[in-house]
Amino acid sequence: MPSLEDVLPPGRVVRDPAILVAYQHDQEHAPWSEPAALVRPINTDEVAVAIAWANATGTPVVPRGAGTGLSGGANAVPGSVVLCVEQMNRILEIDPVERLAVVQPGVLNEQLRAAAAEVGLWYPPDPSSREMCSLGGNVATNAGGLCCVRYGVTRDYVLALEVVTGAGQVLRLGSRTAKNAVGYHLTGLFVGSEGTLGVVTEITLRLRQGQPPLTTIIGAFESTAMAASAAVATMRADGVNVEICELMDEATFTAVDALMPLELPDEVASLVLLQVTEEAAAAQAVAALEAAGALWAHRSESPQESALLIEARRRAFEAVSRLGTVTTEDVCVPVGQVGPVLTEIESIATTHGVPIATVAHVGDGNLHPMLIDDGSLSQATVRAVFDAILAVAVAAGGTVTGEHGVGLLKRDAAIGQLGDAVVELNSQVKSVFDPNHIMNPGKIAVRAMPQEALI
Amino acid sequence: MPSLEDVLPPGRVVRDPAILVAYQHDQEHAPWSEPAALVRPINTDEVAVAIAWANATGTPVVPRGAGTGLSGGANAVPGSVVLCVEQMNRILEIDPVERLAVVQPGVLNEQLRAAAAEVGLWYPPDPSSREMCSLGGNVATNAGGLCCVRYGVTRDYVLALEVVTGAGQVLRLGSRTAKNAVGYHLTGLFVGSEGTLGVVTEITLRLRQGQPPLTTIIGAFESTAMAASAAVATMRADGVNVEICELMDEATFTAVDALMPLELPDEVASLVLLQVTEEAAAAQAVAALEAAGALWAHRSESPQESALLIEARRRAFEAVSRLGTVTTEDVCVPVGQVGPVLTEIESIATTHGVPIATVAHVGDGNLHPMLIDDGSLSQATVRAVFDAILAVAVAAGGTVTGEHGVGLLKRDAAIGQLGDAVVELNSQVKSVFDPNHIMNPGKIAVRAMPQEALI
Incomplete structure (x- = not known):
């Protein structure tokens, strides 16, 4: 049997452990194994050659983009080849x-x-x-x-x-x-x-x-559940057509404040960030947030201020990651359920003593509670909280992933959410395209194959 | 083996030929056969019972909605049961x-x-x-x-x-x-x-x-290709954000004129209809149509006038159907190709002596040339023109169906467009959900099964 080096041009296959170490997992706190090799194809033909070789040798292939995933979806399995497309970048x-x-x-x-x-x-x-x-x-x-x-x-x-x-x-x-x-x-x-x-x-x-110029509106609330309800009510208000509808809780904006000072008053427990394109909508959004109980609400006075507020939101994950090892949730629930679900999540955090910072694409009901382990928590405790939040979301009519994917982290929960019949059909659909089940084994909601060497 | 009547409540199964005749095909000029029965379930359980019976007996099932399809997708095959969901209407x-x-x-x-x-x-x-x-x-x-x-x-x-x-x-x-x-x-x-x-x-x-109030803009052109190019240019003009972007050729609006007088001047060969929500956009759209060579362009002066123009467009198929037996195309091409493709279609029509009236969702590149047989054409001629148009669309980087589906009418062309490898995968995907291939045999781009009794 030829080796991978035999079938691909020189330089495509990497086995140097010092390089491999940067390609064996994504950004999430999930298990991984050392791959046997890294392949960096430069075109479609080389991808096809690598996949043909993997089929012939029964080698698992773990596709990888930039490795920024948050579900362990690109984590290597034992004996696998990580196929990274970073050189196909035109x-x-x-x-x-x-x-x-x-x-x-x-x-x-x-x-x-x-x-x-x-x-x-x-x-x-x-x-x-x-x-x-x-x-x-x-x-x-x-x-x-x-x-x-x-x-x-x-x-x-x-x-x-x-x-x-x-x-x-x-x-x-x-x-x-x-x-x-x-x-x-x-x-x-x-x-x-x-x-x-x-x-x-x-x-x-x-x-x-191209997107028109945006005005950012910020509203401050004394509780996260109140902020969530206000965000949804404002998004649904006549004449307000939001371009984004975000939420940050106190733990999150406090972490961000360490990176870029936000200077928020002490009584603020949660922030809502909206963007709109029309002048009239900005005024209506401020009024709607105030009517929904905001401590205060105002609109950005300049493009610079608008950009700064959004930057604060975008840096949330980076900021919270400085506090410890972060496990990020990605549940998505009906928007009418966001308030109650956030309250339940806060209660779970308190019960288990796991600090949680939450950002949310609240207008979509897509919540990112970030579980923070400062080094003092057991893996079992973090996992218990993680699973409890998934269960709360599913019970509220939601889904375990809104945008990060199932990966490794949410595989069991996804299988539970979908049920055996759908998982069996998923597995059969996979078999149509990947008959030897070499592609990214152990990920997503399909049956584990007997021959799979899982992590 | 029990009969369908044995497994379903009284009244669900219809075998009266006088009733069956209304359920054996859709609105398109495509082949059909007499079904063995019609089933009208009132809930999901009854659908499941009917499908289980069909699997046990090897009976083809042809699902049907309201029968308004335009590709023969609901046309019955020999020995089939037509399963119509019209009573599940809540x-x-x-x-x-x-x-x-x-x-x-x-x-x-x-x-x-x-x-x-x-x-x-x-x-x-x-x-x-x-x-x-x-x-x-x-x-x-x-x-x-x-x-x-x-x-x-x-x-x-x-x-x-x-x-x-x-x-x-x-x-x-x-x-x-x-x-x-x-x-x-x-x-x-x-x-x-x-x-x-x-x-x-x-x-x-x-x-x-809910959609905001609309203003309709109409532009008249001396050729269809010119109208198409103008519509695309206007849709892409700065500040014009169209809600609809439609085209009618002379044969179409002449037919509509018989239903509702449009009183268009003789030199008009094609009309573009746009809708926008903003005052400024309406003026810009008129200017853009004029700049693109319109004979004239104007905006509706009242909601009534706006609604009337759209009604003229919506009645196109009804109007043209009065001229003979109509076979409707549904090709979709890149918007930059619409002008040349329409010119080719006109040439095909002339060559074969088949009258064609065209309406188009021109902003999507989705064209509906309607082939009109006044009784003097052979089926082979109509089919030759139909297939020639499909080929032109595919050659222009388009697809044989934008919104009507493949059904019976475009099955061969769809198989040609997709190629053997994709058709084989489609067939395997079908097998995952319909292992006995009882569902709507002979439709869409899947392999014909040996056991299928096709039309």
């Missing part, structure tokens, strides 16, 4: 008439945003990691961000894909047209499949007209 | 906080629109048949309409589904949350699957805030 085309971009999967989210802006266009999905995360990873996890509340998630922007399936077939799915009703929506099936069906090698993304 | 819930509706599949599109409007909400997808078509059929075909250019297609609104698979399993897919990244997107896979994976028995649909 923007192939931006078409201003069709309003689309064709990119390789290693292109960073921010890289596309900047290139689109040069022709007056905009790629909305904006994970907080947008300066570092890759579009391939965004497609794999169906990534979201702050803009989703108005502009939707990654799947809403994927017009077409080139993929190499787990069987090693190169397929082109979807089209460059605005609409397409020709057969099963395999494009949409690959989005959010977390590298378990194959590797995405080219992405055609819908772009929009 | 709106189960409209939730103004979550902005969603839960409906049974037999609810008509217009019925939901009216109910949503009562609480200030809106369900955008709006096929021209919206007063007659069912939401179950809309989901089956991933239906579009005039609003898609801004608001997307049916798939963009489907949050969750209850389905009975071809294996007879009742599944709940998706969730009521704004975002959901938990595993494979089976909800999206069922949307547009044309009843070949199972029967949709409940639909949870996203709703939007």
Whole structure:
């Protein structure tokens, strides 16, 4: 049997442990193993060759973008090859008439945003990691961000894909047209499949007209549940059409304050951040927040102030990560349930003595409680709190992941949420594209295969 | 073996040929056969019982909504049972906080629109048949309409589904949350699957805030290709954010004129219809149409005039249908290709002597050339023109169906467009949900099964 080095050009395969160590897991506090090798293909053919080799040798393949994931989705398994697309990082085309971009999967989210802006266009999905995360990873996890509340998630922007399936077939799915009703929506099936069906090698993304200038509105509240209810009420108020609708609790903005001083009064327990494009809407949003019990609410007086407030929100994860090892939740619940669910989460944190800082895309009901282990907690305690929050979300009619994906961290919970029948169908769908189950074993809500060497 | 009458309550199974005749095909000029029976279940359990019986007896099942389809997707095959969901026609819930509706599949599109409007909400997808078509059929075909250019297609609104698979399993897919990244997107896979994976028995649909008041802009052109280019240029002009972007050619508006007088000057060969919500945008749109060579352009002076212009567009299919037997195309091409493709279509029509009237959701590149047979044409001629147009669209980077689905009419062309590898994967995906291939055989782009009795 040839080695991976035998089938790929020189330089593509890395086995140096000093390099491998940077490619064996993502940003989340989840288990991983050492991979056997790292492969960095530069084109689709090389991806296909690597996958064919993996099928022939029964080697697990763990696809990887920029490694900024938050669910352990790119964590290596024993004996695996990590297939990283970082060298496939070219923007192939931006078409201003069709309003689309064709990119390789290693292109960073921010890289596309900047290139689109040069022709007056905009790629909305904006994970907080947008300066570092890759579009391939965004497609794999169906990534979201702050803009989703108005502009939707990654799947809403994927017009077409080139993929190499787990069987090693190169397929082109979807089209460059605005609409397409020709057969099963395999494009949409690959989005959010977390590298378990194959590797995405080219992405055609819908772009929009550039975003108009934004006004940011900030409201302060004496409780998180009150802030959540006020945010939802304001978002639904006549004439207010929010571009983002975010929430930060006290633990979060206190952490951010250490990075960039926010100088908030002591009585503030939670902040709501909204953005709107119209003058009238800004005034209405301030009034609606006040009517919903805000301690105070005001609108940004300048683009600089507006940008500063949003930067504070975007740096939340970075800020909280300085306090200890962070495990990030990503539950999504019906917006009417956000207040009660946040109250339950606070109660769980108190009961177990686990500090939690919460940011939320509250307009989408997508909550990111961050569990902080300063080194004093047991793994079992953190896991118990993590699982308790997942259970609360599912009981409220929610889902265990809104935008980070299932990965390793939420696999059991996802299987519980979906039920045996759907998990069995998921497993059969996986088998269609990845008959030997070599692609990212142990991730997402599919049955574990007997031959899988899990972490 | 029990009969269908043995397993279902009295009244559900119909075998009276006088009734069956109204359920054996949709609105399109495509082949059909007589079914063995019609089943009209009133709930999910009855659908599951019927599907279980069909599996046990090897009977093909042809799901049917309101029968307004335009691709032969609901056409019966020999020995089949037509399963019509028209008696599952209740709106189960409209939730103004979550902005969603839960409906049974037999609810008509217009019925939901009216109910949503009562609480200030809106369900955008709006096929021209919206007063007659069912939401179950809309989901089956991933239906579009005039609003898609801004608001997307049916798939963009489907949050969750209850389905009975071809294996007879009742599944709940998706969730009521704004975002959901938990595993494979089976909800999206069922949307547009044309009843070949199972029967949709409940639909949870996203709703939007009610649409603001609209101004309609009309522009007249001396050629269809010129009108198409002008429409695209206007849609892309700064500050113009169109709500709809439609085109009608001379043959179409002449036919409509017989239903409702439009009194257009002789030199007009094509009309562009746009809608916008802002005063400034209306003026800019008029200016952009004029700059792009319009004979004249003006904006509606009243809501009545605006509604009248849109009614003229919506009645196009009805008007043209009075001229003969109509076969409707539904190709979708990149918007930059619309002008050249329309010119090619006109040339094909002339060459073959087949009159064609074209309406288009031109802003989406979605064209509906209607082939008119006044009784003097051979089927072979009509089919040759139909296929030639499909080929032109695919050659231009387009797709054979933008919103009507593949059905029977476009099956061969869809298979050609997708290629053998994707068709094989489609077939395997179908087998996961419909292992005995009883669901709507002969439709969509899957392999024909040896046991299938095709039309």
